[in-house]
Amino acid sequence: MNFRSFSYTVMEAFRSLIKNRLMSAASIITLSSCLFMVSISFCLAVNLDYLMIQMESMMSITVYLEDGISVENINDLIERVNAIPFVSHMEFISSEQALERFKADLEDSAHILDGLDKDNPLPNSLVLDIDGLDHWDYVENSLNGLKEYGIETIQHGRQAANALMTINNLLRIIGALVIAGLGVISVVIIFNTIRIAVNNRKIEINIMKYVGATDAFIRGPFIVEGMIIGILGAVIPLAAVYALYDPVMNFLLDSLPVMDFLFRSRVYVFSLLTPLLFTVGVMIGIAGSTISIRRHLNV
Amino acid sequence: MIVAENLTKIYDNGTKGIDHLSLRIDNGEFVFVVGSSGSGKTTLVKLLLREIMPTEGKLIVNGEDLSVLTRGQMPFYRRRMGVVFQDFRLLPNKTIYENVAFAMQIVGASNRDIRRSVPSVLALVGLQRKAKAYPDQLSGGEQQRTALARAIVGKPPFLLADEPTGNLDPDTAWDIVTLLEDINDRGTTVLVATHAKDIVDQMKKRVITLRNGNLVRDIEKGGYRDEF
Numbered sequence: 001m002n003f004r005s006f007s008y009t010v011m012e013a014f015r016s017l018i019k020n021r022l023m024s025a026a027s028i029i030t031l032s033s034c035l036f037m038v039s040i041s042f043c044l045a046v047n048l049d050y051l052m053i054q055m056e057s058m059m060s061i062t063v064y065l066e067d068g069i070s071v072e073n074i075n076d077l078i079e080r081v082n083a084i085p086f087v088s089h090m091e092f093i094s095s096e097q098a099l100e101r102f103k104a105d106l107e108d109s110a111h112i113l114d115g116l117d118k119d120n121p122l123p124n125s126l127v128l129d130i131d132g133l134d135h136w137d138y139v140e141n142s143l144n145g146l147k148e149y150g151i152e153t154i155q156h157g158r159q160a161a162n163a164l165m166t167i168n169n170l171l172r173i174i175g176a177l178v179i180a181g182l183g184v185i186s187v188v189i190i191f192n193t194i195r196i197a198v199n200n201r202k203i204e205i206n207i208m209k210y211v212g213a214t215d216a217f218i219r220g221p222f223i224v225e226g227m228i229i230g231i232l233g234a235v236i237p238l239a240a241v242y243a244l245y246d247p248v249m250n251f252l253l254d255s256l257p258v259m260d261f262l263f264r265s266r267v268y269v270f271s272l273l274t275p276l277l278f279t280v281g282v283m284i285g286i287a288g289s290t291i292s293i294r295r296h297l298n299v
Numbered sequence: 300m301i302v303a304e305n306l307t308k309i310y311d312n313g314t315k316g317i318d319h320l321s322l323r324i325d326n327g328e329f330v331f332v333v334g335s336s337g338s339g340k341t342t343l344v345k346l347l348l349r350e351i352m353p354t355e356g357k358l359i360v361n362g363e364d365l366s367v368l369t370r371g372q373m374p375f376y377r378r379r380m381g382v383v384f385q386d387f388r389l390l391p392n393k394t395i396y397e398n399v400a401f402a403m404q405i406v407g408a409s410n411r412d413i414r415r416s417v418p419s420v421l422a423l424v425g426l427q428r429k430a431k432a433y434p435d436q437l438s439g440g441e442q443q444r445t446a447l448a449r450a451i452v453g454k455p456p457f458l459l460a461d462e463p464t465g466n467l468d469p470d471t472a473w474d475i476v477t478l479l480e481d482i483n484d485r486g487t488t489v490l491v492a493t494h495a496k497d498i499v500d501q502m503k504k505r506v507i508t509l510r511n512g513n514l515v516r517d518i519e520k521g522g523y524r525d526e527f
Contacts, residue, residue, distance in 0.1 A: 002407060004407055004409065004410075005407055008404060019392070203388065203390070204390050206388070207388050207390065207401075208401075208405055209374075209377075210348065210377060210382050210388075211377065211378070211382070211401075211402045211405060211406075211449070211453075212374045212375065212376075212377035212378030212380075212405065212406060212453075213374060213405040213406075214371075214374045215370075215374075217374075217405055
């Protein structure tokens, strides 16, 4: 395509957009609404994912050691536990340290523990951080195999971990379905808009064919028109999400009991959302115009 | 030059549009194609436009064999051919000037060429003063003259006119036919498919008569009624 054809294509696309401005505005707004919903789903998915990562890192397995285990045996056990793959971090908590922590947790009521210093009922323990929920089973099985080396009991957040994984997977599926559904709706909307534009210009397309215009030449302005609708349809939800993201996240932080968790920053979300929305918007625009013009070219 | 050899078109429903038609039209000729409804005129026009493909036989226009012309080659074939329809087919949202310029724009002509060619072709059809008007501000005859200007602005060697006077009053129809003759005098081959008996009779040009898709008469300096 030479410069003349290119400038004709772009000019015609803008002319058509302006001429059918009501319809163009309607389709841009509808596409924006759909992409806004996609953005919300996306923000939710990204933050839930982030929440999972944080929760995973907070979950740990506590291994209580047998009473009266010797220092040598403790060191031996620590060495063996350390050798288990996927144990990202391990901390040894002596029975004395455990009592101190318990007292600290009880704060003002700590005096009820007075007198336990001489006969401390709390065992020595190892607290293990696991590298990913998926490896939970493996680590647990490995620990069961080490019971003879002085392990009394293994306490784990297994059920919580499973529940977390189920919720995470469910949310991913729902998110994917919402995005796919909205994507289909958007394609149908753009398809209809361009089809109206194409129908309005049916005679023109017909004449263009008779005087020797190539299919690419005829299709060009419609595809550019679809792309412009797609780009504008992406800019509006991006602007809305940009303006609303921080206030909404701050509101959630203030009102939900998940104060210890962090949300993804606006910059991070935008670095993913911007290319996603532009790509989806432009693809939908191109798909809509290509499909709607195809049958009119057979003259 | 147009050559048809054993040209046959059978539609999907089994109707024969053209039935083993053979004819030859030399460069620079002016030919009327006449016949009643269903005679095959429209099918011949559609075949010449390469809107439909022949079922059998050959159709060669300007050296191109239309039975083997690909979809991609079609636009380039049509650029060497001017077309005029009964219903003018002008773009209502473009001025007369723009309607004519449009035919040059789509083939990638430069703005300088367009600025040079369009006014001269509008002058040829007598519409230089109406360049800025829109089609709905013109009479039927003026609209058809615009369509003619659009058809010849690319200087095609062959002009195909399908019922060009069908929507016009007799006086205006004569204006158009006179213009077609002028265009022919400048060397363009002109083929007119028509029902206009008076015009065909008085013009004394070559008349090809079709009936049921067959060529039933081909007369130099003929008339419409020669067929009956």
